[in-house]
Amino acid sequence: MNLKRQKTKPVDKTIRFSSPGDLRAALGEQNYIAGDEIATIMYLSQQLGKPLLTEGPAGVGKTELAKAIASATCRELIRLQCYEGLDETKALYEWEYAKQLLYTQLLREKLHETLAGTESLSAAADRLENEEEVFFSMRFLLQRPLLKAILSEQPTVLLIDEIDRADAEFEAFLLEVLSDFQVSVPELGTLSAIYRPLVVLTSNNTRELSEALKRRCLYLFIDYPSIEQEMAVVRLKVPELSPKLAMQAVEMVQSLRTMDLRKSPSISETLDWAKALVALNATKLDKSTLNTTMSVLLKHENDLQRAKRWIENPPVSGFPTDEDDWRTTRTRN
């Protein structure tokens, strides 16, 4: 890619939405069921050009939202998975030393030729200086996700996944990129974005994010879905499951979520379970089916035991809500 080409802006072939309803319908086409909240906030993020920070329990479809919006807008999805110790060389760019060395070796002849006829060492160095650009050009720049999103000729969706896992310093570094969408590479100068990418950050809230980052983002909290929404998702993604059984399964998962478990089952686990039920040709949720398939839903031994005990002796109220008053689950997405 040539730097000079950036000056003429290529035509934007991607889709922009004209209203939240429009966006919601487009997401629906991608098999992503979005509530008003998600659609409106996503639309605002497009209009204001601000990054979107989504938070919520694991497995409620935060990453899925970014994927869906990318295919709904026909944009390329560029994903940056965060982890502890992630740094600029892995996130932004790196010079490809090996390739540079190899080229110098292979081009030795040519170098000899270029430098032939110079009288002094300094004259040779001067001449070499003119050719320096060759070795520090985009050719040898290894583009990592952030730089890729900035240099892309078409608008992209940049997904920064699980930002809470990265270190605080990386977060600070990200601030600069997110506010201006430009990076400076000392050897090349400042590279700025042709089109601002649509940025989606996800966080599982394992640590507090810095206020500076939050200030620059729009905030979307995605919680476990309501019973109707979850039902719709199951019907959409696992159509083979009979509606009656699907309803029972969803009700079961919803009531499991009210229990004080170490890891509550999320939508992705509901879907896995639904698929398991289809695979086993289950016709109803009886004790033996539950016993064999429950481990798809619950991933901790303790949780499993508790859930089994609860199924065997359901409390009179029907919901085991005695211990979870402290947890305010907001079911609204």
Place this chain on the structure above:
Amino acid sequence: MEERIARFITALRSSGLRISLSESTDAFKAVEEMGVKNREIFRLSLQTTLVKEAENLPTFDELFSIFFGNSDVPTFMSAADDITPEEAQQFAKGIEQLNDQLRRMLERLLKGEMLSQQELERLSKMIGLNQMDDMRYRDWMVQRMKRALHFKEVQEALRMLEETLQQLGMNKERSQRLVQLMQANQRALVEQLRQFSGQRIAENMTNKRKEVSADALINRPFNTLSDKDMEILRKEVQHLASILRTRIALRMKKARSGSLDAKSTIRANLKHGNVPIQLKHREHSLKPKLVVICDVSTSMRYCSELMLSLLYHLQDQISKTMAFAFIDHLEFISPDFTNKDARQAVSHVLERMPSGYYNTDLGKSLQDFHRNYLEVIDGRTTLIVVGDGRNNYNDPQLDIFRKVTRRCRRAIWINPEASALWNSGDSDMLRYSPNCDVILTANTLAQLTSALDRLLIH
């Protein structure tokens, strides 16, 4: 509308949300973009730009419904046109024996009249609603207004009324309907009170004078802090802890003084034909093990609480913390901190350990520590004592203190008192001091933070 939004943001701020100027600008931009016609979209535009933490969403919702509520006046139904003159007479007779106030109230419920603005004003003056500037008092205020309107008695009277009316010859269905209607009106009245108190408190919140900023408070001595100041400082602790954490993380990154790692140096330099061009160092381990002994008597409580909450916010930078608290005896309090914040934990500890008058006894507490917990101290442990060293003329047990401090790597004493006061009265500070490696004076939160920062340098 713009002014309304600005007031709404002020109210959000005064109920504890941190909203920066750029965020409020975003909110206005978002509203401009999306318009105000659709209430739900308007709400979402404000929510996504102003609220950045899930735990603040309920506060937002509550205030939003007050500021931009569709202010549905609760519906009151009048039964006055519905009843026959005969029934009206029966009703009047039925409430005859009640006292004046109750009779007026019941008549009001029958007619379905709502409270007038003047009546509401009088009521709010009576119960002190005008001074309230915190949403948490809303329900309490409604309770008080209900009490002032004798709601309980009215309910009682309504229950009796149905019977009385039947005895007076009204048919059963009619009397039931009448009473049900009046009960519905009473519920509507409660709703009116709720709305009114919410709006009034919200107004007071926006007019509230600016609180002393946290910046000023962190430089204020512990013994001059009020409960309200403490409230602000507790929030500030989190902020300070995150600053400290970044500083520690940076320091760790820059510290290259870890010892040479021969194994990985050889491995890294294989490609250079085993000429050690690249040196590899071991990770610099900075994580200390801490044993904290805190004085939680009345004079030291704030200092200890802030210290403990700072420490517990920095758990990821410390390999292990064992916390002990004492007044007249010593207790192991680390278990109290699991799943709780420092404030709850400290108040939980204080419930078990009521502070009496002049009963602080560090000597005996050190004895307890020596007897039961000495094994928690080893060569990697840093011992921190938070206390003023005032022993009420009890035996300071210097021997034991010396023994304990010899076992640990470092002994640090954090004392809120200035060193000039150490020799006065019942202070044993100067007698303890030779056994401490470092003595830090921390009389404000700022000093406490910098003390902690120094403590985490190795």
